[in-house]
Amino acid sequence: MTAVDTDLSAFVAAAPKGKGRLELLVRGARCASCLSKVEHAAASAPGVETARLNLTTGKLTVMFWNAKGDPAAVIRAVEDAGYAAGLFDPEAARSAHDAEGRRLTLALAVAGFGAGNVMMFSVPIWAGVFGQEVTPVTRSLMYWLAALVATPCALYAGQPFFTSAWRALRRGKANMDVPITIGVLLTLIVSFSETIQGGRHAYFDAAVTLLFLLLIGRWLDHQLRARAQGAARDLLALQAPVARRIEAGGAERGVPVREIGVGDRIAVLPGERVAVDGVVEDGRSDIDNALITGETAQTAIGPGARLYAGSLNLTGRLVLRTTARSEDSTLANIARLVEIGAQSKSRYVRLADRAAELYVPVVHSLALGTFLIGWGVGLGPREALLRAAAVLIVTCPCALGLAVPAVQVAACGRLFRKGVLVKSGGALERLAEADVVVLDKTGVLTEGRPQLMPAQPADVRAAAPLARSSRHPLAQALAQAAGEGRAADEVTEIAGQGVEGTIEGRRAWLGRASFVGADADGRDTELWFRRDGEAAVRFVFVDRLRGDTVRAVSALQARGLAVEVLSGDAEGPVARAVTASGIAEWRSGLTPLQKVAEIERLAASGRKVLMVGDGLNDAAALARAHVSMAPGSAVEASQNAADLVFETGELISIVTAIDVARAARRRALENFAFSAAYNAVAAPVAILGLVNPFLAAIAMSASSIAVTLNALRMNLSGGRA
Amino acid sequence: MTIVLLLAPASLLIALIGLGAFWWTVKSGQYEDPVGDAARILTHDYDDAPGGGA
Numbered sequence: 001m002t003a004v005d006t007d008l009s010a011f012v013a014a015a016p017k018g019k020g021r022l023e024l025l026v027r028g029a030r031c032a033s034c035l036s037k038v039e040h041a042a043a044s045a046p047g048v049e050t051a052r053l054n055l056t057t058g059k060l061t062v063m064f065w066n067a068k069g070d071p072a073a074v075i076r077a078v079e080d081a082g083y084a085a086g087l088f089d090p091e092a093a094r095s096a097h098d099a100e101g102r103r104l105t106l107a108l109a110v111a112g113f114g115a116g117n118v119m120m121f122s123v124p125i126w127a128g129v130f131g132q133e134v135t136p137v138t139r140s141l142m143y144w145l146a147a148l149v150a151t152p153c154a155l156y157a158g159q160p161f162f163t164s165a166w167r168a169l170r171r172g173k174a175n176m177d178v179p180i181t182i183g184v185l186l187t188l189i190v191s192f193s194e195t196i197q198g199g200r201h202a203y204f205d206a207a208v209t210l211l212f213l214l215l216i217g218r219w220l221d222h223q224l225r226a227r228a229q230g231a232a233r234d235l236l237a238l239q240a241p242v243a244r245r246i247e248a249g250g251a252e253r254g255v256p257v258r259e260i261g262v263g264d265r266i267a268v269l270p271g272e273r274v275a276v277d278g279v280v281e282d283g284r285s286d287i288d289n290a291l292i293t294g295e296t297a298q299t300a301i302g303p304g305a306r307l308y309a310g311s312l313n314l315t316g317r318l319v320l321r322t323t324a325r326s327e328d329s330t331l332a333n334i335a336r337l338v339e340i341g342a343q344s345k346s347r348y349v350r351l352a353d354r355a356a357e358l359y360v361p362v363v364h365s366l367a368l369g370t371f372l373i374g375w376g377v378g379l380g381p382r383e384a385l386l387r388a389a390a391v392l393i394v395t396c397p398c399a400l401g402l403a404v405p406a407v408q409v410a411a412c413g414r415l416f417r418k419g420v421l422v423k424s425g426g427a428l429e430r431l432a433e434a435d436v437v438v439l440d441k442t443g444v445l446t447e448g449r450p451q452l453m454p455a456q457p458a459d460v461r462a463a464a465p466l467a468r469s470s471r472h473p474l475a476q477a478l479a480q481a482a483g484e485g486r487a488a489d490e491v492t493e494i495a496g497q498g499v500e501g502t503i504e505g506r507r508a509w510l511g512r513a514s515f516v517g518a519d520a521d522g523r524d525t526e527l528w529f530r531r532d533g534e535a536a537v538r539f540v541f542v543d544r545l546r547g548d549t550v551r552a553v554s555a556l557q558a559r560g561l562a563v564e565v566l567s568g569d570a571e572g573p574v575a576r577a578v579t580a581s582g583i584a585e586w587r588s589g590l591t592p593l594q595k596v597a598e599i600e601r602l603a604a605s606g607r608k609v610l611m612v613g614d615g616l617n618d619a620a621a622l623a624r625a626h627v628s629m630a631p632g633s634a635v636e637a638s639q640n641a642a643d644l645v646f647e648t649g650e651l652i653s654i655v656t657a658i659d660v661a662r663a664a665r666r667r668a669l670e671n672f673a674f675s676a677a678y679n680a681v682a683a684p685v686a687i688l689g690l691v692n693p694f695l696a697a698i699a700m701s702a703s704s705i706a707v708t709l710n711a712l713r714m715n716l717s718g719g720r721a
Numbered sequence: 722m723t724i725v726l727l728l729a730p731a732s733l734l735i736a737l738i739g740l741g742a743f744w745w746t747v748k749s750g751q752y753e754d755p756v757g758d759a760a761r762i763l764t765h766d767y768d769d770a771p772g773g774g775a
Contacts, residue, residue, distance in 0.1 A: 031760060032760035032761065032764050035757060036764045036765075036766055039766075053757065055756040055757030056753070056757060102747055105747055105752075109743050109747070113737075117732075117733060117736050120729065120733075121729070145729055149733065
């Protein structure tokens with residue numbers, strides 16, 4: 001996607017003082033010397049003031065002296081230094097700033113400060129618990145100092161919880177943050193009132209320590225999501241949709257696809273994807289629709305043909321008159337289906353929230369009951385309120401809040417190292433529940449590119465020189481089968497038809513049957529070759545299975561998952577592929593809508609579907625399925641719609657992901673069981689008024705540490721955990 | 722006991738300085754590129770924009 005010969009100044013964003021700012025994604029830079037090579041190369045391009053590469057994200061930020069910088073020159077300079085560079089959509093670049101992450105980090109730091117320093121005043125009081133001499137005056141002083149440290153820290157660090165709880169309450173719902181908020185605020189209020197009245201028990205340290213432990217869980221969860229989203233965004237940015245708009249004067253200018261309007265003229269070079277729906281005005285070529293419809297055969301097109309956004313232009317330069325804006329094109333219609341699917345997915349209730357649904361009412365009625373009954377049996381409102389607060393503190397879901405994020409961070413980290421990107425913790429939970437796997441054929445079961453079927457070696461050798469001089473994928477597959485060698489002379493490529501040239505002094509033709517002069521109607525994906533004065537020979541191509549398809553399918557079946565294939569391709573190729581990979585259930589010739597209908601049928605019968613697909617025609621099905629995966633070679637819409645993306649190019653990654661997801665689910669459930677057991681012991685102790693601030697602090701930290709250690713077992717245990 | 726009244730504020734002050742320093746590092750973007758910052762000490766170029774620059 002390096003549009004080096006086009007004017008790309010639309011990608012330069014305005015910066016203060018009239019300067020220009022450009023963001024590029026650089027791949028392959030890993031070390032200190034790469035860093036300085038890339039920066040020096042970029043800085044040497046005309047008009048560049050500074051260039052700075054972020055090695056962590058791979059983002060190169062280039063500042064131009066003025067807004068008229070030339071991105072193409074920078075890209076060329078970086079590529080000449082030996083690194084791949086791609087453009088970032090300016091919109092995507094702007095939204096990449098992680099403000100929430102910073103807020104959480106600061107809240108965590110403040111809570112940590114508070115939790116650590118309040119101990120300075122808590123420990124002397126605990127000494128009083130163990131019979132050391134602490135006079136009421138000293139105790140009161142210590143509590144006041146603790147209040148001084150803990151209150152501002154708790155009020156600041158608690159904000160993420162307070163705002164979330166308030167949002168949930170306004171919608172009439174209760175989430176985990178509601179008891180946390182009530183617990184923290186009630187603890188602070190009761191502690192103040194106790195301190196004023198010279199009471200023995202105040203819990204300033206508990207309030208802030210609680211927030212510290214909870215924020216660790218919250219922060220881990222956020223890091224996980226931010227990293228996955230960042231990586232997904234980078235994948236998409238690499239395919240940044242640049243369209244070459246032909247201006248009134250005839251000059252080509254690269255613009256973001258969003259800016260293309262109806263009736264604009266755009267050029268599409270061989271090897272590029274069509275950016276917007278349109279009608280061909282000029283040029284002939286072959287079009288690969290595999291990503292849109294799942295068909296493996298290429299179609300020849302000429303002026304007047306309708307093209308859809310996302311199809312790949314193979315052989316000739318085309319000029320299109322656009323018929324839709326990017327948000328109204330075929331892509332956008334599929335995107336709407338994706339959105340509907342995503343909404344159905346957002347109804348999924350995550351494990352932690354399901355736990356909260358049980359937990360919140362139980363704990364609240366327990367605390368309320370403690371207060372009312374305690375008052376009723378003659379404890380007095382002050383002591384009853386203190387006990388109710390103690391119940392809220394010891395049962396506060398620190399362990400519960402850490403139980404799931406800690407496991408998921410460990411699990412996602414493990415998958416990330418194996419080349420599988422998980423976009424959210426929820427996806428991992430849904431993956432663990434899947435009981436049927438639906439696979440697409442083209443690009444999932446198979447490699448997604450044609451390979452030559454066995455043919456006469458003499459024929460292959462004879463046709464190879466012509467094949468080497470063509471860019472058509474079938475010809476390239478033929479050339480690859482023939483190996484290294486010389487190319488033909490006097491070659492002319494007729495877009496959409498074939499190539500003609502001279503081999504050892506004789507004219508020869510390679511292309512479709514009609515072009516070569518053979519009398520046949522091509523059903524399979526095929527190429528014909530004829531030398532002057534000889535009969536035509538045929539080469540047949542198939543899209544071969546991935547190397548590990550058979551192994552992956554049987555591994556899935558061994559884990560009790562049903563495997564099905566839903567393909568948009570014709571019956572013949574699909575039947576061949578499923579038979580070879582050992583799958584009994586399959587359907588062919590499906591439109592994107594029919595795929596969604598099939599998924600819905602499965603869902604209606606109570607199955608949890610894992611959909612794996614790579615084409616635009618799969619995007620809606622990916623979004624609708626219970627959980628979905630896409631290979632890294634998939635189109636942007638599918639990577640967007642999928643919950644997991646695997647970059648390994650191996651189907652066995654699906655099995656790995658399922659194993660890790662199931663192990664993570666087991667760990668999370670163990671953690672819940674532990675938390676429940678802990679609360680079953682702690683709550684009665686608190687109700688009976690046996691809790692003191694020291695016990696509360698110990699119990700809270702111990703349960704959180706136990707849960708975290710259990711989560712870390714994810715990383716210790718090998719393979720199947 | 723009176724020494725507590727001196728030591729407690731003093732230790733709090735020191736801790737606050739630490740918190741303030743951390744706050745500053747976050748706000749000035751020093752955690753944006755840990756890999757790059759580790760690599761930069763090995764290059765001979767003078768780095769005039771530590772902390773991610775832009």
